[in-house]
Amino acid sequence: MMNSDFLIALPFLAFSGALMFLVPQFSPRRYFFAITVPAGFRSGNEARAIARRYHWEMAIIVACCAALAALLSNRWPDLTVMMAVLLPLLSGFVLFLMARSKVKLHAAAISDVREAELTVEGDELPRWTVWALPPFAAPVAAAAYLARHWNQIPQKFPTHFDLQGNANGWSTRSPQSVYGLLALAAGIMAFILLIGVGMYYGARRAPQRAAVLKMLIVTIYFLALIFTQVGLLPLVQISTLWILVLGVAFSIVIVAWSFKLVTDPRMPSEVTPDEYWYLGAIYCNRHDPAIFVQKRVGFGYTLNVGNNLTWLLVGGFVAGMIGLVSLAK
Amino acid sequence: MPPAPRIRIDLSSPVPAYRQIVDCVRVLLVEGALTPGSQLPSVRRLAMELGVHHNTVGEAYRELAGEGWLDLRHGRGATVVSRGAVPSASPERLQDYRNRLRNLIAKMRSEGVPLAKIAAELRSLTEGLK
Numbered sequence: 461m462m463n464s465d466f467l468i469a470l471p472f473l474a475f476s477g478a479l480m481f482l483v484p485q486f487s488p489r490r491y492f493f494a495i496t497v498p499a500g501f502r503s504g505n506e507a508r509a510i511a512r513r514y515h516w517e518m519a520i521i522v523a524c525c526a527a528l529a530a531l532l533s534n535r536w537p538d539l540t541v542m543m544a545v546l547l548p549l550l551s552g553f554v555l556f557l558m559a560r561s562k563v564k565l566h567a568a569a570i571s572d573v574r575e576a577e578l579t580v581e582g583d584e585l586p587r588w589t590v591w592a593l594p595p596f597a598a599p600v601a602a603a604a605y606l607a608r609h610w611n612q613i614p615q616k617f618p619t620h621f622d623l624q625g626n627a628n629g630w631s632t633r634s635p636q637s638v639y640g641l642l643a644l645a646a647g648i649m650a651f652i653l654l655i656g657v658g659m660y661y662g663a664r665r666a667p668q669r670a671a672v673l674k675m676l677i678v679t680i681y682f683l684a685l686i687f688t689q690v691g692l693l694p695l696v697q698i699s700t701l702w703i704l705v706l707g708v709a710f711s712i713v714i715v716a717w718s719f720k721l722v723t724d725p726r727m728p729s730e731v732t733p734d735e736y737w738y739l740g741a742i743y744c745n746r747h748d749p750a751i752f753v754q755k756r757v758g759f760g761y762t763l764n765v766g767n768n769l770t771w772l773l774v775g776g777f778v779a780g781m782i783g784l785v786s787l788a789k
Numbered sequence: 790m791p792p793a794p795r796i797r798i799d800l801s802s803p804v805p806a807y808r809q810i811v812d813c814v815r816v817l818l819v820e821g822a823l824t825p826g827s828q829l830p831s832v833r834r835l836a837m838e839l840g841v842h843h844n845t846v847g848e849a850y851r852e853l854a855g856e857g858w859l860d861l862r863h864g865r866g867a868t869v870v871s872r873g874a875v876p877s878a879s880p881e882r883l884q885d886y887r888n889r890l891r892n893l894i895a896k897m898r899s900e901g902v903p904l905a906k907i908a909a910e911l912r913s914l915t916e917g918l919k
Contacts (some may be wrong), residue, residue, distance in 0.1 A: 572801035576838035578817065579793035580866065601875045664838055751839045 465537035468714065469529045470706055473544035477522035479715065480552025484511040484559075487731035488722060488729035493560040494740030494756035498568040506566060521551045537622070556757075560740050570733055577665070585660055586670060592677045594652050599642040599649075602669070602688045606638055606695060613694040614637060621700045638694050645687030647784040649680045651777065658773060662751030664730060667785050671721050672760050680720045682710050717761035730754040775777045794822040798839055806841045810849035818858050818869065819918060829859070829867040 484493065490504050493510070501507050525547045533540040606613065613633050618620040620629025631637035660669050686706060689698050711763045721727055732753055736745035743753050748767035751773065763770050797918045798806055817823045829835070833848060836843040850867050853859045860875035878886070897907055 573797060573799050574839045574841075575795050576830070576835055577793040577795050578823065578827075578829055578835075580812070580830055580834075581793065583830065583834055662837075738907045747842070748840055749833070749843060752841075 461755050468537075469540045469544040470526070472541055473522065473525055473529060473548065474709065474710060476545050476548040477518070477525070477552075480556075482719070483552065483556055483757060484514060486719060486722060486759075488727070488754075489725070490729050491756045493556060493563045494737060495560060495563045495566075496570055496582075496734050497563065497566060497569050501566060501568075506590075507563075508528070510562050514555055517555050518548075518552055522548055525551075544746040557595070557738060567734055569664065570731060574731070579611055580641055580651060585657060585757045586673070589657070589673065589677070592656070592680055595681050596646060596649060598684040598688040599646045599691060602691045603639050603642045604643075606692070609695055616638075617694045619693060619731035620634050631739075633694070640695075641687065644784055645683065645691060647780070648687075649683055650664060650782065652676050652683070659684050662769075663751055663761055666730060666754065668721070668729055668754055668759070668761070671727075675717065675760070681724055682706075723758040736788050794907040798841075800840065801916075805845075806839070807845045807852070808837075810839070810846060811852050814849070814853055815856075816860070818853075821918075823869050825871040826867050827869040831866045831871070 487494065489502065490496060490499075492507055497507070525544065527538050528547070529544050532543070551583065596673050614722075615633050616630050618627030618629065619631045619637070620627070622628050653676070655674045659676075660673055663669055686703060689696075691701065692698070730753060732743065732748070733745070736748070737743055737756065740757060742754075742764065743762055743764050744766040745764055746768075748764055748766065750764055751767050753763040753764050754760075763774070794817045796810065798809040798818070800806065802809065813822070814829075821828075822851065825857065829850070832843050832846045832858045836846045839846070850859060850861055854861045854867070857875070859867045861867050864908060892906055898904070
């Protein structure tokens, strides 16, 4: 029953499961399952009972997913990995909504008082944002290296691998197939930078803005590393396992970093009315001029889909991604 | 570095948000917390911070500019300017302010605030104004 595909799926399952398991703790103190609660509620008996039940149910879900993965991994290894990631997330989301409906009965009233500093300090991008630019040199350097060694690139080179690292997809040598991925990488990195800048200007002032921008810049560095290695595939053999391990390690770092920030009492949480939050994760408030608002679960920002400007940005983003993918193909 | 002056509005108050913004900013201007040359946040930024429509902040800034407190330049936000000589309020205006003060004092007295406390509050608020 236990085979290598199951062992590969297991860390993904553990990661997804752990993420959903941490949901009750993974939010600012004033929120519990994305509902505004009175001060001290989270350490009370009612909240503990709700969290305890959620944790038990989540543990059962993860155990069932592990059993399912063990059964399926032999026949459908790729599907098993996808299921190992998605099933805990989807089931955990259902459990989250069930717990949220119980917490709603204890929701706290939100003050209608708003304050603002009459200053322009902190409205401009921090100077350290320029550190987002050096990683763009990586795909450019990789492209230059490939161009220099063009004749050494095989006419047919592997571009897709299975979980065991065996090639199961090939491309023929052409500028598009050789440089396409690197162009896509640079485009994705640019998008992430634009999202970070947009978030900085489109969100209310808070220490979270700078923290998220730093996180996005670190992500750009990570993507430059991964994409450059994969981009050199026409010439250099790389280990699939190494890419997977790097990906999981980076994800763990980001989650741990986010957890540390979200539970930091020095990080003030933004006041947004409960009635404009749907399913605990979607904020739709056409009266709020902010494009980005702080998430109630996890660390970071989410879009205010009630703001018309948000849709303009989303439209631009989607058009840009379609253009990039077409370029890469 | 001294903390930046803050304003506070109540979105559930019957007083319109733009009026609350004007009154809060005017208090800071009169008390000297905002001095000529101070740069105020842009209309869009302040609207976002307070959670109100940008027209609300725009209207507040225009009213303060009309009173001579602010210089509004498109793309450069609002800057506090020196007002220069201000004509004295008319007798009718003065009478109106007197009536309002009278009403406020009556309300405070009816809620049990001692006369001496009211006088001390008025004194401390006016001392230090330029």
